[in-house]
Amino acid sequence: MSTPTAGQQSPANGKSTDEDLAPGTTKQWAGLHKWLKRGLMVCLVGLVIEGSFDLPFLAIWYGWPTLSMHDICSELMKVRYNNESLECQYPYRFPGPPLSGAPEAAAVDTARDKWGIQPVPEYPRLGFRELVRMHDERIARQNAANNIAPHP
Amino acid sequence: MNLPLMNRRSGDGKKRVTSSVAGSGTVDDRYEEGRLAQRQADKWLIAGALLIGANGVAGTLGLPLFLWGLKLQRDASKAGLTVRPIMVTLIGYLVIVDAGLNLQGWILDMVANHSLIYRVLYTAIGNVMDGGYFWHYNQLWIGGAAAPGEKGWEFACILVVFPMRIAAAIAFLQMKRWGQQWLLVTCWFGVVIWVGYVMNMTEYADVRYAHVVFPVLGWWIFDIMYITPFLAIPYLHTVNRDIFSE
């Protein structure tokens, strides 16, 4: 009885005489396994690229570092609910949802939607760094209003 | 009778292998070498996978580590050592990373939806590609994404599917038979999830895509990378089950 070597034919482990086959892969499935491996590598690289770049991409798209994270949070909330008086409370009162307490937009009803069984949101599309522009415009407007108002 | 081949168990050697061929000291030594080589490769693979799963820029560091681990394993296999098949390694780790990323994302949407970082990150992702995470975000009593049906899917996946899938994948990496079987079951859960989730999105397509920055394409390009279960299922059905133990 010879000592088994890699690639020796044996029905027990399903390997054929072809030495290039991995354990578990038989000849008739080798093609399928090859393509599956390629697909898996593509998914892996894709996940890595996505995971690495989505946060920086989003941060820059929505105005970081010109706007702080807190500013971005508040601006997005204003757009979401069409309400310039909303601000992100930070830090949010502990413990907050889902454990207890009201969610941050609990009593807000200013959001623009076409309601019905198929709701359709109507907030504006935000272009590249448009939040910065909206933020600055609003500050300028509020400053202008404040400058006008106090005069008796 | 090639008994040693029948008994051959690749993987990280958690199971004690008995070789019944007379004068088989060299076989045991080779087996031990293979086990050590696999463990060495696994160190790199685990480090890489953890960094990839941690998300963020750390992921780009994780990928080379992971690929290095794969290379070590392939080299050991070419040297004739008994190591885990590359496909098993790739599927096992990728399933864990895939399920881990999903778990992270959804657990945070369930319990951390009022933290500053996730309010920014999720509403931003929502505004960029999936209105379900922007529309009325944090207005439901439970907080988080408000798209119809979303929380139901999140809960089912967080509590049932992804933990089971990770447990099965770990056992699969240990070359256990139940790992291979249950990975198959949990990947089929994945088929159910994809069918249901995508249908739900299509049903409420206006909520999901109206006025987002990159409608339709954004979500699909991003999420198509999560089809690991569809790639695992054919392999799991066609791999020779004898290589898995007990």
Added chain:
Amino acid sequence: MNEQDRRKRRALMAFQIFIYGYLLLMFGIQLSMWATRNW
């Protein structure tokens, strides 16, 4: 074994056609919605 493998191959092909076909179908439906609705 051969017959079983052939049946398995056909079943796997059916599965892949089904799932990737489904994804393509949904993608197509969503694309057509994008074309017709005011998104």
